[in-house]
Amino acid sequence: MDSSKKTAEDAPADEPTADRVTAAGTAAEDRSARRGRWLMDTRPLRHPAYRRLWSSTTVTAVGSQLTAVAVPKQIYDITGSSAWVGYSSLAGLVPLVVFALWGGAVADSVDRRKLMLLTNIAIAVTSLLFWVQAFAGAHSVWLLMVLLAAQQAAAGMNAPARSAAIARLVPAEELPAAIALGSTVMQTGLIVGPLLAGVLIPVIGLADLYLIDAIALTATVWAVWRLPALPPLEANGSPVARRGGWREVGAGFRYITAQRILLLSFLADIVAMVFGMPRALFPQLADTTYASWNEGFALGLLYAAIPIGAVAGGLFSGTFSRAKRHGLMVVIAVCGWGAAITGLGLSGSLWWAAGFLALAGFADMVSMVFRSAILQSVATDDMRGRMQGVFTVVVAGGPRLADLLHGTAGSAFGTRGAVAVGGVLVVVVMLGLAAAFPAFTRYRGA
Structure with a gap:
């Protein structure tokens, strides 16, 4: 045998061969696939x-x-009353509900x-007007309420079009992943935004929070400007002209009752939120159960735990x-939410409570992904x-109900009992x- 011709077996241990390189590459791909x-x-x-x-x-x-923190903070600074902060929530909810329903018909x-594009510009303009009134030193609660109502109306019009567009931008089999990506970002914003607002208010003042939001919205306007056209389509995929009035809103509700899968997906969220969201x-x-801890720290941890769990759900x-049994995944996730809320009610430790709320947030992310995919x-x-x-x-409405x-049940039966019973329900x-x-x-x- 020619000694210059070496086989894989004859090669020194530290000398790479084609077989070893291929095997190493395959192993790396397997590890990457497992991580994926x-x-x-x-x-x-x-x-x-x-x-x-x-x-x-x-x-x-x-x-x-930043705006979500700045508005109630400014209202409280003007009035010194938490009741007015509560009224502002109602002032935002009503136009959000009305214009979300109408906006859905318009989006079709x-x-x-x-x-x-139009609604994002409207949201940016209202943020800019928030900045103008704060910068000018206006102390009008009613002006804030009007601006908040206008912004929530624009947001209500925007949300159906934005969510409905996703199915036109990605293949059907990637819908759950696309929804998880978007929801993870939104949940991250719920954590980072308020913390950032708390840091920035003493440094730059309240007014500039509105300005930062308005500037950030230009990124959304630019991104939407570069999207492809998304005209209304018939069920067979061909373009069609259609009206967007309240009669069409009624047709939408009739469509839900005829599509039981859709109806059950909505009911699943209502059940989870109405019986099992104890944030009130x-x-x-x-103040009571976790009184041994600093009250402010305990309250902040309770509010942050659900979004933290939801972000973890998005990251993993x-x-x-990739699961195909979307309906079953919703049932499992909602039951997981209920079990975690029951655990919260039974827990006397703040860290256990935060852990159960984080598990609830993870379950809520799973439920939301598959409910949205079903829709x-x-x-x-x-x-x-x-x-x-x-x-x-x-x-929007489920948590408010x-x-x-929960506020009523907590006063009547005690906080932990009300939470635990809600989770079981x-x-x-x-x-x-x-x-x-x-x-x-x-x-x-799909």
């Missing part, structure tokens, strides 16, 4: 249009929270790109975003805007709905 199954599924970011929309959200998710009748009791829990969304895949394109309008109302229910009612409508648990996505 656990970590966030980023496949939707390969699509330029979705990537631009998502990137703009990373900026505005924080900016919008016009180019969604144009609607998003957080101040009392911080590879564990669930986007079950509803035809000509109905997606109206369905997203109803979705917005359910998401929960505030009323979530599990019992959700399992009852799943048993009554087995088609929902069998529903499979």
Whole structure:
């Protein structure tokens, strides 16, 4: 044998061979694939249009929270009354609900790109007007209420078009991943935005928070400007002209009742939020049950724990975003939320409470991803805007009904008992709905 010809077996241990390089590459690919199954599924970011929309959200998710903190802070500074802060919440909720429902019908009748462009400009203008009144030293609660109502109306019009557009920007099989990506950014904003506002207010003052939000919104306007046209389509995918009045809103509600899968997805969120969102009791829990801790620290941790868990769910969304049994995943997630809330009610330790709330946040992220995916895949394109309008109302209204229910129950039966019973009710009612409508648990996505 020619000694110059070496086989893989004859090669020194430190000398690479083609077989070893191939094996090493395959092992690295296997490790990467295993990580991909656990970590966030980023496949939707390969699509330029979705990537631009998502990137703009990373900026505005924080900016919008600056305004969300600044408005109640300014109202409290003017009035010295928490009641007025509560009234401002109502002033924002009513136009949000009305215009989300109407905006859903409009989103099904016009180019969604144009609607998003106009409404994002309107939101930016109201943020700029917030800055003007604060910079000028105006001390008018009523002016703040009017601006807040106008901004929430624009946001209500924007949300259905923005959410309904996602199904046109990514393939159907990537919808859960795309929704998880967007929701993770929004939940991160709920954590970072208020913390950043708390740091910035003593440094730059309240007025400039509004200005930062207005500037951040230009990123969204630019991203939407660069989206492709998204005209209304018929169920078969062909363009169509359609009206966007209140009759169409009514048609949307009739469509929901006819599509039981959609109806159950909405009911699942209502059950989870109304029976199992105890945030109205957080101040009392911080003051009594966790009194051994600093009250402010305990309250902040309770409020932050759910978004932290939701962000963790988004970062590890590879564990669930590829699942096909979308209905079953919603049932499991809602029951997981209820079990975690029950654990919160039974917990006498602040850290255990925060842990259970974080688990609830993780479960809520799973539920939201698959409920949104069901909506986007079950509803035809000509109905997606109206369905997203109803979705917005359910998401905004459920926690507010929960505030009323839990506040009343907490006063009557005690905070921990009310929380624990609410969590149990979530599990019992959700399992009852799943048993009554087995088609929902069998529903499979793309």
